[in-house]
Amino acid sequence: MKLAPSILSADFAELADEVERVADQADLLHVDVMDGHFVPNLTIGPPVVKSLRKRTDLYLDCHLMVDNPGEFLEDFADAGADGCTIHIELGDPRPLFARMRELGMRVGLTHNPETPVHAVLPYLEEIDVLLFMSVHPGFGGQAFISSVLDKLVTARKVVDERGLPVELEIDGGINLETAPRAAAAGADILVAGSAIFHAEDPAAAARRIREAAWPLRS
Numbered sequence: 187m188k189l190a191p192s193i194l195s196a197d198f199a200e201l202a203d204e205v206e207r208v209a210d211q212a213d214l215l216h217v218d219v220m221d222g223h224f225v226p227n228l229t230i231g232p233p234v235v236k237s238l239r240k241r242t243d244l245y246l247d248c249h250l251m252v253d254n255p256g257e258f259l260e261d262f263a264d265a266g267a268d269g270c271t272i273h274i275e276l277g278d279p280r281p282l283f284a285r286m287r288e289l290g291m292r293v294g295l296t297h298n299p300e301t302p303v304h305a306v307l308p309y310l311e312e313i314d315v316l317l318f319m320s321v322h323p324g325f326g327g328q329a330f331i332s333s334v335l336d337k338l339v340t341a342r343k344v345v346d347e348r349g350l351p352v353e354l355e356i357d358g359g360i361n362l363e364t365a366p367r368a369a370a371a372g373a374d375i376l377v378a379g380s381a382i383f384h385a386e387d388p389a390a391a392a393r394r395i396r397e398a399a400w401p402l403r404s
């Protein structure tokens with residue numbers, strides 16, 4: 187299993203230090219990109235990824251919550267993103283998968299809590315990561331939507347039956363209580379923002395999440 191602290195809840199004025207604080211407990215760094223259209227919030231883009239790339243060797247996992255991700259894939263690749271994740275709600279993702287591969291990035295697909303898992307299952311053979319949104323995308327610090335665990339269980343079963351290398355990632359409301367539940371449902375990667383960066387000691391908070399969740403993953 188892997189832990190991906192989400193920098194959305196970090197102090198952006200101290201971003202490199204914030205990342206450094208959790209680096210030992212992090213397997214990836216989750217970067218939330220929002221455009222104020224696809225989601226009602228505005229965050230960061232390729233220039234910040236480029237600056238982060240110079241300060242960390244961690245895998246940069248860019249979650250694109252924008253209306254037009256295709257227009258930015260090259261910028262993210264140039265900035266040093268290791269992988270980008272796009273939303274199925276935008277329509278046929280295949281042309282963007284091809285573009286991400288050409289650019290040497292790992293391919294992620296995600297879906298909102300209310301989108302049925304059947305909408306993403308047809309793409310499992312073409313992606314590296316399937317992300318489950320367990321909050322409505324746009325903001326950190328929201329409550330975990332438990333019904334998403336049923337979708338995770340379904341996808342875990344399909345992935346295992348087909349013997350696919352795709353990783354299942356869950357994002358939103360992950361904390362000490364929900365992390366073990368996500369692990370038991372079959373998650374490979376846990377994203378956590380506020381539970382880590384709003385804690386007094388972010389590294390200790392991240393370590394506690396690992397300790398709580400990892401034993402639950404079969």
Ligand code: DX5
Nearest residue numbers: 192323324326327359379380
């Ligand atoms: C929400 C983002 C999440 C967010 C999670 O739209 O995609 O990555 O950072 O934050 P928490 O862990 O606080 O729910």
Ligand code: ZN
Nearest residue numbers: 216218249357
């Ligand atoms: Zn995210």
